Amino acid sequence: MVIAKSPDSDITGRSHRYLDVDKINKSLDKVTSNGASYAEVRLVAYTDYSVAMRDGKLERAIPGQEIGATIRVLADGAWGVHSTTDIASLEQQMNPTLKLAQSVAARRSPKDRPIKLAEVPIIEDSIHWTPKKDVRNTELSERLEHMKLLNSSASGHDNIVSVTCGWHDENIHTEFLSSEGMNRTWSFQRSLINGMVTARDGSEVVSYRTRFGGEGGLELIESCDINELGNNAKVSALRLLKAKRAPSGKMPLVADRDLTGVYIHEALGHPCEADLVAAGDSCLDGKLGQKIGSDIVTVIDDPKIRGGYGAHPIDDEGLDTTEKCLIKNGILTEYLNHRETAEHFGIKPNAGARAQDGLHHPLVRMSNTLIHGGTHADLDELVEDIEYGVYACGSRGGQVDTGRGSFQFAAQEAWLIENGEITSPLKDVSVSGLTLQILKDVDGLTKDSRLAAPGFCGKGQTVPVGDGGPIMRISEALVG
Amino acid sequence: MILLPNDALDRLQDGCKSIADRCNSLGITSWEIVASQSYGHQIDIEGGKISLAAGGGEGGYGIRILEDGKFGFAYLVDVNSADKAINSALSIARMSPSIDGFVLPYEQSAKQVSGLYDKSIIEMDSEDLLTQADAIISEVASLDKRAIVTGGGIGVSANASSILTSEGIESGGITTSHGVGVQVSIEEDEQLTSSWQSNSSRSKLIQVPNCVSRAVDWAKLTRDPIKIDSSLDESPVLMTSEGFSPLFSVVVPNAIRGDKLARAESFWSGKMNQSVIAKDLNLVDDATIVGGRSSGSRDGEGVPTRCNSLIKSGKLVGSLWSTRDAAQQIAEGRIDIAKTTGSAIRSGHQSPPISGCSNLFLTSSNKSYDLDGLLQEMNEGYVVNSVMGAHTANPTSGDFSVTTSSILRVENGEIIGSIKQAGLSGNMAKALTEGVILGDNVRPQGSYSSGTMYVPNVLISQGLRVNPA
Numbered sequence: 001m002v003i004a005k006s007p008d009s010d011i012t013g014r015s016h017r018y019l020d021v022d023k024i025n026k027s028l029d030k031v032t033s034n035g036a037s038y039a040e041v042r043l044v045a046y047t048d049y050s051v052a053m054r055d056g057k058l059e060r061a062i063p064g065q066e067i068g069a070t071i072r073v074l075a076d077g078a079w080g081v082h083s084t085t086d087i088a089s090l091e092q093q094m095n096p097t098l099k100l101a102q103s104v105a106a107r108r109s110p111k112d113r114p115i116k117l118a119e120v121p122i123i124e125d126s127i128h129w130t131p132k133k134d135v136r137n138t139e140l141s142e143r144l145e146h147m148k149l150l151n152s153s154a155s156g157h158d159n160i161v162s163v164t165c166g167w168h169d170e171n172i173h174t175e176f177l178s179s180e181g182m183n184r185t186w187s188f189q190r191s192l193i194n195g196m197v198t199a200r201d202g203s204e205v206v207s208y209r210t211r212f213g214g215e216g217g218l219e220l221i222e223s224c225d226i227n228e229l230g231n232n233a234k235v236s237a238l239r240l241l242k243a244k245r246a247p248s249g250k251m252p253l254v255a256d257r258d259l260t261g262v263y264i265h266e267a268l269g270h271p272c273e274a275d276l277v278a279a280g281d282s283c284l285d286g287k288l289g290q291k292i293g294s295d296i297v298t299v300i301d302d303p304k305i306r307g308g309y310g311a312h313p314i315d316d317e318g319l320d321t322t323e324k325c326l327i328k329n330g331i332l333t334e335y336l337n338h339r340e341t342a343e344h345f346g347i348k349p350n351a352g353a354r355a356q357d358g359l360h361h362p363l364v365r366m367s368n369t370l371i372h373g374g375t376h377a378d379l380d381e382l383v384e385d386i387e388y389g390v391y392a393c394g395s396r397g398g399q400v401d402t403g404r405g406s407f408q409f410a411a412q413e414a415w416l417i418e419n420g421e422i423t424s425p426l427k428d429v430s431v432s433g434l435t436l437q438i439l440k441d442v443d444g445l446t447k448d449s450r451l452a453a454p455g456f457c458g459k460g461q462t463v464p465v466g467d468g469g470p471i472m473r474i475s476e477a478l479v480g
Numbered sequence: 481m482i483l484l485p486n487d488a489l490d491r492l493q494d495g496c497k498s499i500a501d502r503c504n505s506l507g508i509t510s511w512e513i514v515a516s517q518s519y520g521h522q523i524d525i526e527g528g529k530i531s532l533a534a535g536g537g538e539g540g541y542g543i544r545i546l547e548d549g550k551f552g553f554a555y556l557v558d559v560n561s562a563d564k565a566i567n568s569a570l571s572i573a574r575m576s577p578s579i580d581g582f583v584l585p586y587e588q589s590a591k592q593v594s595g596l597y598d599k600s601i602i603e604m605d606s607e608d609l610l611t612q613a614d615a616i617i618s619e620v621a622s623l624d625k626r627a628i629v630t631g632g633g634i635g636v637s638a639n640a641s642s643i644l645t646s647e648g649i650e651s652g653g654i655t656t657s658h659g660v661g662v663q664v665s666i667e668e669d670e671q672l673t674s675s676w677q678s679n680s681s682r683s684k685l686i687q688v689p690n691c692v693s694r695a696v697d698w699a700k701l702t703r704d705p706i707k708i709d710s711s712l713d714e715s716p717v718l719m720t721s722e723g724f725s726p727l728f729s730v731v732v733p734n735a736i737r738g739d740k741l742a743r744a745e746s747f748w749s750g751k752m753n754q755s756v757i758a759k760d761l762n763l764v765d766d767a768t769i770v771g772g773r774s775s776g777s778r779d780g781e782g783v784p785t786r787c788n789s790l791i792k793s794g795k796l797v798g799s800l801w802s803t804r805d806a807a808q809q810i811a812e813g814r815i816d817i818a819k820t821t822g823s824a825i826r827s828g829h830q831s832p833p834i835s836g837c838s839n840l841f842l843t844s845s846n847k848s849y850d851l852d853g854l855l856q857e858m859n860e861g862y863v864v865n866s867v868m869g870a871h872t873a874n875p876t877s878g879d880f881s882v883t884t885s886s887i888l889r890v891e892n893g894e895i896i897g898s899i900k901q902a903g904l905s906g907n908m909a910k911a912l913t914e915g916v917i918l919g920d921n922v923r924p925q926g927s928y929s930s931g932t933m934y935v936p937n938v939l940i941s942q943g944l945r946v947n948p949a
Contacts, residue, residue, distance in 0.1 A: 060832055061572045063565075064555045068538060083536035085557055100533045100606055104523075107610055112529050140575060161744045198745050198876055205747055207876040246881070248713070248903060248947045279527040280665065281630040283672070359538050399868040401885055403630065403665055403674045406901050408883035410872035430869060430881035432903055432949070478949050480881040480903030 018067065018087060019043050019175050021183065027091040028179040031098050036075045038117055039098075040178040041090060042316060043069040044358030047136060048170035053147045055155070055162055061140055068358030073097045076105030077114020083359040118342035118349045120319055122181045127313045129188035129306070131217025135169035138218050143167050146221055150195045153230025154210075159199045159238055163230075166194045169218075174358075176318040186314045190464060191220045192454060195230060197237040206427065208237040208412055209396075213454045214466065215311035236394070236413050243427035246414060246479060252389030253431060253477040254382050254444075258452040259392050259411055261467025264299055264371050265457065266398040266407040267435045272301075272326050272334075273364040273459075274341035274352070276402050283405025283435055284332060293330040293439035298372040300325050301336060303351070308368035308466030309454030312354070316362035319351035326369075330439070338364050356461035363459060371469030374445025379422075382444045382473045389417040390479050392429050395455070405435040430480045444473030484519050484602050484638040489652050492517055492539070496644040499541060499562045503646070506566060510546035510584055512645040512781065515539065516829045520637035521606050523613040525662070528628035530613050533606050539640075542829035545569040549578040549811075551804065553832040582807035585820060587648035590784035595771030598683040601636050601656040609634055612660075612688075619688045620664055623696040630674065631663035636684075649782035657773075658685045664695035666703065673702045675886060676866065677722065679923075682771050691923075694722075698865055698886055706897035708889055708948055715946045716861035716915075717904065718854050718890070718939045725925035725933040726870035727880055731908040733837040733931050734875040736763070736790050738799035738818055742809040747878045747909045748796055755794045757912040760846040763791035765800060767822065767838035773924055773932040780826035780833040788821050793845065802835040825930060837931040839924075842938075848920040854939045856893040857917055862946050863888040863895065864904060873908070881905035887946075903947040906940075915941030 024041050031039045046066040052059040069090055070083040080101030082093045105114075147165040154163045173187040192213030199206050210233040212224045255263060271282040284292070303312050303321035315321055317339050324334050335345065338353035341364060353362035376382050383391060391414060398409030414429040415422045451468035485491075492515040503511040517539030524531045540557040543565055552573030554565040613634050620627050635658075642652035659680035666673050675698035677691040719727075740746040748756050757763075767775050767785035779785050781803055790798045802824035809815045824833035849857060865886040873880035887902050888895045919937030926932040 057577045058572075058575060060551075060553060061575075062553055062555065062831065063568045063572075064830060065557060065561070065565075066540070066830075067557055070536075078530075079532035081532055081534035081536075083534065083538070085538045085540070097535075100535065103606060103610055104530050104533045107530060107614060109529075140572065144575075200744055203747070205745070205749075205876050207745075207874065248905070248945060250949075275526070279531075279630050280628065280667065281527075281663065281674075359536065361532070361534065396872040396874070397869070398872070399883075401674065401868060403663075403667075403672050404885050406868070406883065406885050408869040408872075410869060410881060428874070428879045428881045428905065430872065430883070430903065430905070432868070432883035432901065434901070434949075478883075478901075478903055478947065480883070480905045480945075480947055 017175060017185065018045055019177060021177065023091060024177050027094045028177065031073060031094045032179045034095060034098055035102065036073045036098050036179065038074040038179055039094065040072050040176065041069060042358065043087065043175045045173045046170055046357065048168065051143050051147065051167040053144070053151060053165040056148060056151045058144060066357065070355070070358060070361055071097045072361055073101045074115060074117065075101040078105035078108060079115060080104065081361045115340055116343045117339040120339060120349055124183040127186040129313055131189050131219060133218035135189050135191055135217045136171055138169070146193060146226060149226045150193060150230045153227045154195055154197045154234045157234065157238060159201050159241060160197060160234060161200045162198045164196045168192045178318060182318040184314060184318050188215055188312060189217050190215055190309065191217060193221055193224070195233055197233045199237040199241050201241045204241055206237060206240040208233050208240060211453045214307045214309045216307055220307065239425050240413055240427050243413065243425040246390065246426040246429040248480055250476050250478055252386045253474045253479060254389065254391040254417065255472045256393040257450065257468050257471060258395045259409065260371055260469040260472040261369065261452045262395040262398045262409045264469060265366060265369050265465065265467045266400040266409055267438060268299055268326060269301065269366045269369045270400045271402045271405060271435055272336050274335040274337035274345060275364040277335055278341050278344050281403040283403065287332050288335070290332055291330050292332050292436060293327055294442050295330050296374045296445055297327050297330050297439055297442050299327040299369065301366050301369045303367035305368045305451065305466065308451050310367035310465040312367065315351040315353045316355045317353040319349060321351045324350050324352070336364050336366060338362060354463050356463055360461045363461060365459065365463055366457060366465055368451055368466035370449055370451065371445065371472065373447045373449035373470040376444050376446045378446055379471050382446065382471060383417050383422060384420040386417045387419060390426065390429060391415045391417050391422050392431065406432065407435060408432040432478045432480065438474060438477060441475045442472060443475045446470040483521060483604065483636065484654065488517055488640040489642065489654055492640055492642040493652050495541060495559045496642050498559050499543060500644055502562045503566055508545055508566070508570065510646050512544040512584055512643065514542045514643045514829050516639060516641040518637055518639040520635055521604070521609050522633060522635035523609045524633040525613055525617065525629045526631055528617060530610065533610065535606060540829045543569050544832050545573050546584055547573045549580055549582045550574065550576040552576060555830045579804065579808045580811040582804055584645055584647050585649070585781055585783045585803050588784050590777040593768050593770065593775045593777045596655045596682050596775060598656045600684045601658050602638055604636050609636065615688050616660065616662060616692055619692050620696055623693055624666065624700060626666045626668050627664050627696050627699055629662050630665040632661040634660045643782045645782055651778055651782060655682065657682055660685060660689050660691060662692055662695050664699045666699045671703060673699045675699045680773065682773065701888060702886055702898040705900040706889065708899060713945050714942065715944065716858045716939065716941045717944045717946060718858050718861065718863045718937060720863065720865045720937050721921065721923040721935055722925060723864045723866050724938045725935050727867060727873055727908065728935050729926050729931065729933045730870055730873040731875050731878050733840060736799055737835045738801040739805040739809055739835055741799050742814040745876060751796050753795060753797065756796045757791060757794050758914050758916045759794035760844045761791065761794055761912065761916060762843045762845065764789055764841045765823065765837045765839065766841060769839055772839040774838040779822045780824040783820050783822045783824065785822040785838065788823065800835045800837060802833050805835045827930060839932050839934055841934040844918040848918050848936065850920055851937060854917060854919055854937060855890055858890055858939055859893050861890050863890060867904060878908040880908065899948050901949040904944060906944040911940045911943035
């Protein structure tokens with residue numbers, strides 16, 4: 001039932017524990033003595049604050065508090081999982097979760113490989129990424145000031161019919177205890193501001209979204225030039241009113257760093273997730289060590305890039321996070337993995353486990369995913385030898401079929417490239433392709449690589465991610 | 481493990497009363513307390529076998545406070561911390577703009593909607609689900625020995641919810657659901673094809689649902705793609721219920737929200753009582769249908785639900801309103817008359833209500849066709865069974881540009897083969913304006929909380945562009 005103890009915003013997260021460590025450790029010992037080969041409890045306590053503003057007026061503000069915990073028990077090579085907001089019930093749910101795992105194990109055929117976990121260092125510590133300005137100390141009025149600035153910079157034209165602004169900040173506190181002796185707590189914060197500008201001209205109606213944020217406290221939002229963010233969104237929305245529909249067909253594509261990030265997230269990142277590879281649902285199965293991209297393609301996933309929206313110090317199996325190099329100079333070098341898949345493939349664990357919150361079990365997920373920079377000086381140099389193509393900017397999201405290796409992503413706005421020049425604005429540009437083809441077709445990258453706008457990734461569970469890279473040129477992509 | 485404690489609803493209602501008492505003692509006169517608690521069992525399938533069994537529950541309370549037309553909201557998990565949440569909501573209300581005429585809805589009697597609860601689901605345990613998961617895996621293997629379930633699973637849930645307001649609304653109930661989703665893949669001769677299909681119901685799914693065989697069928701149908709002339713541009717497209725619903729759900733529910741129409745943020749803004757889609761088509765939102773996935777006797781703020789006619793014979797005749805949105809649009813002078821249509825939705829206890837759809841039906845007064853009949857009517861074109869990137873459709877303009885790897889080529893009324901990949905683009909509003917023929921088989925798709933699309937197979941004759949890769 002509903003929990004007995006709730007997060008307290010006055011608590012800094014440094015010393016307070018929601019779990020009774022002695023009691024949970026005893027129950028973990030008991031469940032292992034009853035037959036579990038491994039058991040863990042992960043608790044996540046959130047305090048968050050969401051605000052929505054429309055046309056400069058407060059629409060809604062939602063302060064919230066959530067707490068949830070998940071028990072995972074591995075027995076006879078199979079998992080049992082129990083998630084609850086009722087923290088007081090954790091000890092009594094340990095044995096039923098063991099039985100759940102044993103029920104799954106009993107139904108497996110002898111030829112099914114039992115689940116085992118890769119060995120990892122056992123650590124007892126606390127890691128707190130302390131922001132310069134704790135979001136929990138931020139007044140609503142202060143949040144509103146930033147949002148009003150975004151609203152005013154995005155407004156002020158007869159064709160702008162509305163501007164909505166959003167805010168979300170959160171403090172995430174996690175506690176992790178395992179039967180192996182792992183005892184870790186960690187905490188960090190995320191902050192985000194976003195806006196959507198809707199413009200109308202007669203029957204033509206368009207919208208443009210903008211977003212800024214990442215791991216960190218209020219200082220992150222204060223570092224943003226909100227005037228520029230809002231004004232750019234306004235200009236883009238007004239430009240979309242005049243934009244033509246995009247041409248269709250195969251042609252060269254130049255993508256800004258927002259779209260480059262979404263491209264690499266969808267086209268490469270997801271097929272690199274080892275749980276999908278193990279399930280037979282990845283086009284990259286069996287391709288470790290093989291050349292799958294052009295020489296200039298090097299891709300990393302790094303949860304330790306502070307400020308990235310996917311940054312986190314410890315993964316949701318209690319491992320220190322680390323940089324993963326997925327592709328180096330076109331060669332597939334590493335899958336993202338968690339302990340189960342690391343053992344499955346006989347590879348080193350690289351701390352890729354993430355769960356949406358305390359009520360979900362960890363899956364293999366991306367964090368901050370980037371293409372490294374190349375040798376081109378700037379956008380002009382990338383487009384100068386394109387006779388006819390598209391320059392696409394800003395992301396409206398994407399999707400991938402990891403098994404087939406086909407993907408799609410959509411741009412917020414775009415331009416035609418004609419004879420080496422960026423010319424007419426376009427709208428409704430989407431790009432699709434096949435991972436194993438298009439990685440080979442990357443033939444130009446600018447030098448500067450960095451994270452772009454924050455995003456969210458869905459895989460049954462939703463987690464915040466950072467994506468980015470340089471400006472990228474693909475010699476041939478299917479533009480719709 | 482027990483799916484739902486016997487006293488789950490009582491405990492929720494007691495919690496609501498406790499928070500309400502705190503509101504009253506703090507001198508707050510206009511309040512609304514909602515609570516929800518869900519419990520579930522779930523079996524995940526990966527790589528052709530059961531990968532894990534999970535269970536658990538979650539829940540909490542939401543508090544909406546109104547003071548002089550200003551509202552504040554907060555949510556919490558622990559009744560004992562209610563004072564803090566109430567004070568947060570109150571301080572937010574005091575910083576919010578006042579909306580003239582905005583009051584919480586008053587109590588009206590609501591007719592019970594049946595078919596939302598199935599005791600046999602409550603009685604299911606993990607062993608029952610494991611047996612069903614085994615049956616799904618076996619069924620797939622028996623339909624095609626090459627096929628395996630690479631992802632998905634099966635789950636049951638029970639959700640207790642409650643609402644208590646200062647205006648006399650006191651209601652609560654328990655709903656159940658049982659769902660299956662499978663990703664079936666066939667990999668042979670270095671060619672992998674797959675299909676995701678799902679089915680969900682408020683009642684227990686007794687047998688392996690036919691979504692499983694559909695997934696196998698589509699994984700087979702899309703094998704051995706053919707090459708076709710890619711110069712073809714605008715083309716008739718027959719979108720299956722599963723293929724059309726995701727696009728429809730991103731664009732249309734947004735366009736028929738009263739506040740979006742009033743704010744000129746819908747492509748149908750300013751077109752009330754005008755023809756907006758083909759004259760044989762109707763759009764109805766009905767939260768009262770028996771066993772409907774998004775049915776309920778009351779909406780998210782306790783107002784009795786009803787059947788709302790939105791588009792009749794192609795004409796826009798209605799829109800969806802919550803209490804606050806209606807009051808706000810009148811107060812801000814965008815519209816003269818608006819009132820709640822019993823269409824307030826909320827995603828659990830963590831959010832205040834907004835206007836939205838429940839069970840959204842697209843129907844036609846013309847003859848409907850089975851799949852073969854639709855193929856004959858189309859003669860030449862494509863069948864699309866799923867799209868990638870439906871969420872990237874633009875809800876404001878109705879424009880979309882998506883990709884499909886589940887597409888078949890039709891010539892002379894017959895399927896001649898699959899295409900490996902194609903782009904599909906168009907505008908939802910324009911595509912529905914003429915030459916639309918509906919099928920006779922609706923397979924509901926969507927979310928229990930934010931709307932279910934009851935859309936059949938749809939043959940769209942104009943306005944869509946197909947670009948085979």
